[in-house]
Amino acid sequence: DQQVKQNSPSLSVQEGRISILNCDYTNSMFDYFLWYKKYPAEGPTFLISISSIKDKNEDGRFTVFLNKSAKHLSLHIVPSQPGDSAVYFCAASDADKLIFGTGTRLQVFP
Amino acid sequence: DTGVSQNPRHKITKRGQNVTFRCDPISEHNRLYWYRQTLGQGPEFLTYFQNEAQLEKSRLLSDRFSAERPKGSFSTLEIQRTEQGDSAMYLCASSLVVGYQETQYFGPGTRLLVL
Numbered sequence: 001d002q003q004v005k006q007n008s009p010s011l012s013v014q015e016g017r018i019s020i021l022n023c024d025y026t027n028s029m030f031d032y033f034l035w036y037k038k039y040p041a042e043g044p045t046f047l048i049s050i051s052s053i054k055d056k057n058e059d060g061r062f063t064v065f066l067n068k069s070a071k072h073l074s075l076h077i078v079p080s081q082p083g084d085s086a087v088y089f090c091a092a093s094d095a096d097k098l099i100f101g102t103g104t105r106l107q108v109f110p
Numbered sequence: 111d112t113g114v115s116q117n118p119r120h121k122i123t124k125r126g127q128n129v130t131f132r133c134d135p136i137s138e139h140n141r142l143y144w145y146r147q148t149l150g151q152g153p154e155f156l157t158y159f160q161n162e163a164q165l166e167k168s169r170l171l172s173d174r175f176s177a178e179r180p181k182g183s184f185s186t187l188e189i190q191r192t193e194q195g196d197s198a199m200y201l202c203a204s205s206l207v208v209g210y211q212e213t214q215y216f217g218p219g220t221r222l223l224v225l
Contacts, residue, residue, distance in 0.1 A: 004152075032211050034213065034214075036216070041219075041221075043114070043203075044153065045216070046213055046214070049211075051211060089152050089153070093211070093212075096141075096165065097155040097166065098143075098153070098155065098214060099155070100152025100153050100154070101152050102150065102151055102152050103151075
């Protein structure tokens, strides 16, 4: 069973606009969440994280929102840039390991 | 470069052969993880080390797989008698545990193709 789900396999956004990537999880015991970006032929690169004691964390153009009651988090990228085009993975910390979603491919076009 | 490094970056082998991958973590990191990623999926946890102790292994890690981290520094992942289903990207990550939350930093991965 998929404990972390990213239901949108792809997203296309115009440069300068907001990109919103969504993630749902099933285990209410998860208390730390991370977003990674992955380019082809490279390993995932850490972007931003959020603890369950917060509902928002911001770092430059990236903001992560957590809704614990809905077991939902989202990553907002504002403004989107062509260099943001990549696959984005949501991950939940389960004790000592990460459980990843299947990823969302973001394409930012001019 | 002070990130996580992995070697080789690519490996092509024939079914039945043994392969070994190496991971060098960020120097001050005490935890080291191995994940596997197949096409269209997110990385899946295989095993991890705290210093030189292997603390957890996934059921994905069959008895053909073995991992070591001698002296708590670099780690090796060996796959014996490779099968076509072993074809995947093998990712290594390291972290420094401070408090109860940690961030894992990934290497570039080793892409394995079993013919």
